[in-house]
Structures are given as C-alpha cells and as structure tokens.
Amino acid sequence: MNQRFSIDEFIKQTQQEDKGEGLFELETPRMLEVNLDGEVWAKMGSMVSYRGAIKFEREGVLEHGLGKLFKKALTGEGTALMKANGEGKLYLADQGKKISILHLNNEAIYVNGNDLLAFQPGLDWDIKLMRRVAGMMAGGLFNVRIEGTGMAAITSHYEPLTLLVKPGSPVYTDPNATVAWSGNLQPDFVTDVSLKTFFGRGSGESVQMKFEGEGFVVVQPFEEVYYSEQQS
Structure with missing residues (x-):
C-alpha cells in the first residue's frame, strides 16, 4: 500500500511543531503561532485556532483615547483590533497572506493598516490617516x-521586497502595493499624467508614493483592495 498519501503521512507533514523561537513563531509562512503568556493585540478576525485558557475581546471604544477613536471613525473597520489575554497557543492568519516577524529595538516602522497582523502591547502605536491622498484614491x-x-507581525500578498531609500535617489511606489516603511520617512504623494494608463488602477491610477531621504520601503507584488473600496 502506498503510504505517500496516507492520513498518517499527512499528519506527519503538516502537524504543529514547537520551535522554541519565543513569543512569535512562523508555524508556516502563512500561519503565525503566538506562545501567549499575557496579552497580545491582533487584527480583528485573524484568529484561526487556539489551545489553552485564552480570552478575546474587541478593543474598548475609549481604550486608546479620543484621538484614536476619532481617527478610527475616519479610517473604518480596517483598523479593528482584538486583544487576546491568557496563556496558551494562538494561531493567526489573514487571507493566506505571507507573514513576516519584526523585532523592533527602540525603532519605529509604518505599516499599512491592512497589513498589520499582531503586536505586543508594550509597543506604542498610532493611526495615521493620509489625508492628502484621500481625494485621489477611493477610500483614502x-x-x-x-x-x-x-x-510585531506584518503580512504581504506573496513575497515582500524591501527597497533601500538613499539620499538623492528617491523611490516611487504604487500606494496599493506598499506594505511598510521605516519610521523616519514621510512619503509625499505625486501624480504623473504620463503614467496614468500604466500605473495602478481606478481613480488613483496616477498617484504614486515618493520616498526621499534614508531608510527603506517594503512593497508586495499585488495591489491591495482596501476595505472601504470593497464596500463601495
């Protein structure tokens, strides 16, 4: 009997493993294991499984202050977070997107609101609405x-590519394909009519993000469809 496709072989190939890597582990490239002993913030709806004594709660309306509440009202459900509290193993995923784990060491990074999967409560965070592009792209x-x-754990459609930004050599990206960038960079938004039929799609097809200075920007080989666009 051919054991190659047996249930036992399937279990052997796909079963969970303890890798001893700490709080966050990549169980597979698209599944994050959180070895929870305390709290963690995660994207609302990202839990696929857990074991142990873990409780989940949606973030409180005033938990982060009125400033963030106001910005959440402007940005919609894409920023919704849940708090997992307790002890056990928690498994997170987001539409099969590839997961990257980052350990920040007194550093800062900007992450597209749709691409933030989970982070430790000790990290400071704030929502930044790009008002200058809101009128150019559906949903902002x-x-x-x-x-x-x-x-922190971030997600991307397929493999991410990191481009280094150097003085005098700006990097231009499609906003819908931009995943993250270093905390010291402040992107500008520019339009180029000559690229209108080649760059991006929809009402924002000629809009580009321009990164100048010194740092990095992460892009994905995919144009994200944002929550507010899906609802329109």
Missing part, C-alpha cells in the same frame, strides 16, 4: 506607526 489610505521595543 491609512497606516499605523509602531514604535518601541517588542515583536
């Missing part, structure tokens, strides 16, 4: 600035 664009020391 928002991101989350994370700063401090701790773990």
Whole structure:
C-alpha cells in the first residue's frame, strides 16, 4: 500500500511543531503561532485556532483615547483590533497572506493598516490617516506607526521586497502595493499624467508614493483592495 498519501503521512507533514523561537513563531509562512503568556493585540478576525485558557475581546471604544477613536471613525473597520489575554497557543492568519516577524529595538516602522497582523502591547502605536491622498484614491489610505521595543507581525500578498531609500535617489511606489516603511520617512504623494494608463488602477491610477531621504520601503507584488473600496 502506498503510504505517500496516507492520513498518517499527512499528519506527519503538516502537524504543529514547537520551535522554541519565543513569543512569535512562523508555524508556516502563512500561519503565525503566538506562545501567549499575557496579552497580545491582533487584527480583528485573524484568529484561526487556539489551545489553552485564552480570552478575546474587541478593543474598548475609549481604550486608546479620543484621538484614536476619532481617527478610527475616519479610517473604518480596517483598523479593528482584538486583544487576546491568557496563556496558551494562538494561531493567526489573514487571507493566506505571507507573514513576516519584526523585532523592533527602540525603532519605529509604518505599516499599512491592512497589513498589520499582531503586536505586543508594550509597543506604542498610532493611526495615521493620509489625508492628502484621500481625494485621489477611493477610500483614502491609512497606516499605523509602531514604535518601541517588542515583536510585531506584518503580512504581504506573496513575497515582500524591501527597497533601500538613499539620499538623492528617491523611490516611487504604487500606494496599493506598499506594505511598510521605516519610521523616519514621510512619503509625499505625486501624480504623473504620463503614467496614468500604466500605473495602478481606478481613480488613483496616477498617484504614486515618493520616498526621499534614508531608510527603506517594503512593497508586495499585488495591489491591495482596501476595505472601504470593497464596500463601495
């Protein structure tokens, strides 16, 4: 009998493994294991499984202050977070997107609001709405600035590519394909009519993000469809 496709072989190939890597582990490239002993913030709806004594709660309306509440009202459900509290193993995923784990060491990074999967509560975070692009793209664009020391997990459609930004050599990206960038960079939004039929799609097809200075920007080989666009 051919054992290659047996249930036992399937279990052997796909079963969970303890890798001893700490709080965040990549169980597979598209599944995050959180070895929870305390709290973690995660994207609303990202839990796929857990074991142990873990409770989940949606973030409180005033938990982060009126400033963030006001910005959440502007940016919509894409920023919704849940808090997992307890002890056990928690498994998170987001539409099969590839997961990257980052350990910030007193550093800051901006992450597209749709691409933030989970982070430790000790990290400071704030929602940044890109008002200058709101009129150019359906639904606008928002991101989350994370700063401090701790773990964060971000997602991308397929493999991410990191481009280094150097003085005198700006990097231009499609906003819908931009995942994250270093905390010291402040992108500008520019339009180029000559690229209108080649760059991006929809009402924002000629809009580009321009990164100048010194840092990095992460892009994905995919144009994200944002929550507010899906609802329109």
